[in-house]
Amino acid sequence: MVVAVAVVVVAVSYASVGYADEGTATFYTPPYVPSSCNGFKNDGVMIAAASDAIWDNRRACGRTYRVKCTGGTNQVPHPCTGRSVVVRIVDYCPAGCRGTIDLSQEAFAVIANPDAGKVNIQFNQ
Template identity: 75%
Template sequence: MARVFMIISLVACLVSVAYAASGTATYYTPPYVPSSCYGYQDNGVMIAAASDVIWNNRAACGRNYRVTCTGPTNQGVPQPCRGSVVVKIVDYCPPGCAGTIDLSQEAFARIADPNAGKVRIDYQQV
């Protein structure tokens, strides 16, 4: 029974990794209100703005994404990554947005050194 559970767990982990998309993350600074999705409602600081890649005419509003730093966007920069974070989409990052997901400054600092400015990421809806 333990062996079956372990195999199922392994398959579940591989499936969840398979659905992650790749992109880039940048960050924006306060104030975080008003936002395109919630106006003047405060949604905390673990938030993000979605670029056209995931915005889908406001359908992304309220969705949660796990964002994991995978590396620097510039070759000469030391490894900026610190891990992953779950954020809620509360805003829109208009055309010309420099990243796939524009994280709040606090969320970006959880996954990478803010001095990097922009990092490569994997992201998936959770």
């Protein structure tokens, strides 16, 4: 019985690591306040604004997402750094938002060359 439980736990762990949504990321620049979620509270710089795709009628506020660049969307060759970043949703990127998630400039720079402006991503909560 203990072995069966351990196998299930390991299988669930691998499944959660392997699952990710796909989309695009852009970035915005300071000042980062006020924000839709927290008003004038300073939330640091590892933050993001959610597009309608993940905004969920404000329920996205406070959620964290791990974001990783998977490739470019334009002429900048090899924009990805190979790293991922964890960001907290603190703002809303309104209709017409160019990306699924709009990262702070600092968070975007962790995963991609800012000169790219927009990149393809994988992300999971």
